[in-house]
Amino acid sequence: PAHIEYIKENVKDIPGFEITVELPKSGPGAASAITLNIVDKESETIEKTLKIIKDKMVADGSFTDIYDNANSSKIQISVKINRVEAARFGVDISTVGSFVSLAADGLTISDYRPSYSDDKVDIVLRYPPENRTIEDIKSIKVPSKLGNYVPIASFADVTLERETTSINRLNQKRVITLNANVKEGVVQSVKIAELFKWIIENKNSLPAEVKFGGDAEEQQEVVSFLAAAFSTALIIMMLLFLMQFNSLGKSLIVMFSIFLSIFGVFIALLIAGLPFGIIMCGIAVIALAGIV
Numbered sequence: 001p002a003h004i005e006y007i008k009e010n011v012k013d014i015p016g017f018e019i020t021v022e023l024p025k026s027g028p029g030a031a032s033a034i035t036l037n038i039v040d041k042e043s044e045t046i047e048k049t050l051k052i053i054k055d056k057m058v059a060d061g062s063f064t065d066i067y068d069n070a071n072s073s074k075i076q077i078s079v080k081i082n083r084v085e086a087a088r089f090g091v092d093i094s095t096v097g098s099f100v101s102l103a104a105d106g107l108t109i110s111d112y113r114p115s116y117s118d119d120k121v122d123i124v125l126r127y128p129p130e131n132r133t134i135e136d137i138k139s140i141k142v143p144s145k146l147g148n149y150v151p152i153a154s155f156a157d158v159t160l161e162r163e164t165t166s167i168n169r170l171n172q173k174r175v176i177t178l179n180a181n182v183k184e185g186v187v188q189s190v191k192i193a194e195l196f197k198w199i200i201e202n203k204n205s206l207p208a209e210v211k212f213g214g215d216a217e218e219q220q221e222v223v224s225f226l227a228a229a230f231s232t233a234l235i236i237m238m239l240l241f242l243m244q245f246n247s248l249g250k251s252l253i254v255m256f257s258i259f260l261s262i263f264g265v266f267i268a269l270l271i272a273g274l275p276f277g278i279i280m281c282g283i284a285v286i287a288l289a290g291i292v
Contacts, residue, residue, distance in 0.1 A: 032179035040208035085155035090145035
């Protein structure tokens with residue numbers, strides 16, 4: 001619908017948020033139409049696989065609201081000090097941390113209480129924004145015990161690294177969950193089957209293991225359950241007919257009428273242009289068989 005697209009267009013660029021807009025679902029189901037669990041021991045392998053699958057979804061054009069629970073792109077400054085070199089220059093490790101903090105988060109040197117507030121406010125000493133780059137941090141000179149000043153780059157490696165805020169695991173392995181919905185007018189079960197087939201065909205080229213979750217996982221469980229339930233129901237009905245009619249021919253005629261009624265369900269769905277929902281239609285077919 002147009003209003004859904006309008007809302008998506010107006011909220012997609014809000015910084016710090018991933019907003020999903022969708023209509024209420026009719027019937028049970030997961031929050032997203034497609035849920036993929038990408039599993040491996042190494043996070044780099046998972047991220048490579050995640051990128052491949054996301055690029056595939058974007059190129060397909062039938063998927064929307066593609067998002068994952070990977071760590072955000074929060075960057076932290078990493079300073080790896082060579083202790084041997086630091087000792088040779090006579091530099092104290094704690095002093096290095098204080099000087100780096102000046103360029104990163106700043107140093108709290110005091111506090112005061114404004115007249116309009118009951119809470120104290122920190123006074124933070126910090127480098128100006130234009131002097132907080134990696135090169136500026138490398139060139140910071142720290143005092144040594146020898147009475148001179150030594151650049152941090154002389155005894156430490158200063159780099160930018162992505163900060164790991166959380167680690168999700170599935171069966172003791174790292175996992176990133178990828179979620180997506182299908183666009184309006186696209187049959188969900190068809191796209192799930194196509195994506196499943198593509199993953200199977202490209203299994204060897206995907207660095208990490210990919211497992212389906214969400215609606216796809218639920219559908220597989222429901223299909224197995226309904227198939228067993230339907231088969232059991234047919235056997236019980238056949239036994240009841242044999243006991244009641246005491247005739248195999250009459251029992252088969254009644255059973256044949258059950259299959260005709262199920263065939264009528266598919267004709268009705270075809271005329272209405274509706275897909276066959278595994279959960280709702282499957283339960284309805286079993287109930288119809290009992291009524292017939």
